[in-house]
Amino acid sequence: MITVEKIGGTSMSKFDEVLRNIIIGNRKGDDLYNRIFVVSAYSGVTNWLLEHKKTGEPGIYDLFVRDQDYSAALDALLDKLLAINQTFASIKLDLSIAEKFITRRIEQCKNYLTSLAEVLASGYVDKQNILLAAREILASIGEAHSAFNSVNILQNNGIRSTFVDLCGFHDAEFITIDERIMKAFANIDCSSTIPVVTGYTKGTEGIMREFDRGYSEVTFCKIAVEVGATEAVIH
Template identity: 70%
Template sequence: MLTVEKIGGTSMSQFQDVMQNIIKGNRKGDELYNRIFVVSAYNNVTNWLLEHKKTGEPGIYNKFLNGEDYSIALDQFCQRLLLINDGFADYGLDLKEARDFIRFRVDQAKTLLYSLGKVLASGYVNRTDIHLAAREILASIGEAHSGWNSVNILNNNGINARFIDLCGFNDNEPLTIDERIHKEFKDIDFSKVLCIVTGYTKGTEGIMRAFDRGYSEVTFSKIAVEVKADEAVIHKEYHLSSADPKIVGVENSIPVGHTNYIIADQLADIGMEAIHPKAAKPLELAGIDIRIKNTFEPDHPGTIISRDYISPEPRVEIVSGSRKVIAIEVHDPMMVGEVGFDSKIMSYFIKYNVSYILKSTNANSITMVVWDNENSKSLINILKDVFYKVTAKPMAIVCVMGTNIALPGFLYRASQALYEKGINIESFAQSMMQVNMQFVIVREHYEDAVIALNEALCKKPNEN
């Protein structure tokens, strides 16, 4: 059995647990192999390089964009990486070799950025392309650092591990991401060597440009498809749970156990961090199951995402959502009975490259929920110019999902749970497939809504 396994940044920061729980476990001899590990940068490292994923606080990339001194910032960043290294000395990291590797890599990045700055100054090139190239170079440092360290630690612990560096720092081959992955993996005997692969892959399309943050899961899914893995495993700090453990508390969140790719799509659509939206689809198409495991509970089988699973008993599997959405309502008294009115609205969505998460209509108005970002704001401005009455409000969306909830009572229980917390449902949608009930609520109520729905629908009656 060949598995491809991704280790998230939070878990990587506790590599001693990764090595003990995930890589070694109870395995002996050859059982250690036939496993490919795709690693993320240690917790926060990509945030320092680019910008904070949650707060948007600018990182080194912003200095390059503004023509500020990124060189000193990179030196300070390198010092922070060396401090991270110090924490792994007790587990076998050779500090001198590790320091030489990362210093050299950061210096190479500096040289590349310096050259990009010069090209930019010439004034002959597209600024955006140069900026995006700088973003790629910076991002790749994080995974090169954690990947190299991991191989060094494993080798020093008697495990035959090989560093597969997909960052392409030392080659100028114009390969796409898929071509690079194919080239790197085609001649490896996985039964003899444990591969540690950078979650960053260099490719002509640009992994940041094409997939943006969380790109390690994209590398991971592409590798799993390339090597025809039997299973694709994601190791995270939490189980995939009935609701975000950070909101409801670990003690109140129940591991999902089993779900299907239809639910994975719903999660991806609302930007749930547990899996990158672009990572699941190739695995689904290749017929590869995903297993999401908790790094710190190695004996728990985790959650399986497979194609055909339907829960044997009717139950809500996950409550999830986002507080970073805007509800747009287009109202026009002339809409009633007018065939194709919606297509006029959609033509602006296409023009501004905005995808909607929910749509709900009545005789003369259409409500759509979109991400709260710059594209959506530009879209709203133009809709206000063109249509009779357009209202846009910052909102939250909370979704109640399950593979077997197409039965009377689930919607009743969900709306009752919201009612009991005094939460009004501003808009609502559910497709006939009945796998996802979407509630639009005011933002201040988001956490309370998740807690109430998890409590009412996911916990068993005898659980406290």
């Protein structure tokens, strides 16, 4: 029996409470496991990356669209993400390891966006597809950040946990969202580890193209189907 649970951005920003009340609660030993957590970015992060979900205030994506200085904006974003990391030091986030991870991911994002911008400037490709790719890349940053941190915190609190990164930053596999999820969980034993999964999933169909800002709920539902979950919970 496996439960899949979705943690939203506001709750993720209060991860000390999530750890204490949701992940641990009254559970001990083996009762901690057979659960999968799908996480959103920390509150506000996806707004900074894309645009404000409610007001429409532009984020870094708009700078890329207008060929403005998105690189400097990503540097500023990194400072904000590192500040968020600081708030979890008290629950044993290893700040050095967490900083290395997100710094590397931001640098990779810059490299990908620079390459996309160069291709876009050539005039040989469809602009809309390039912009959608940029939107996908940016969207993935927030969930990678929060999921990695969560696993590090769990491990440092004596809970076995596995980082399931569905962002596809390190591979060029041309596979669907469902195929990526199936591959990611093929060798995970949920009875002995808590998988913490990015709410963003890279796939050939483009999760942002199909669902835009509702993508983390889609990942959540697809994982529940893939693992045959007995219960799916949104916190």
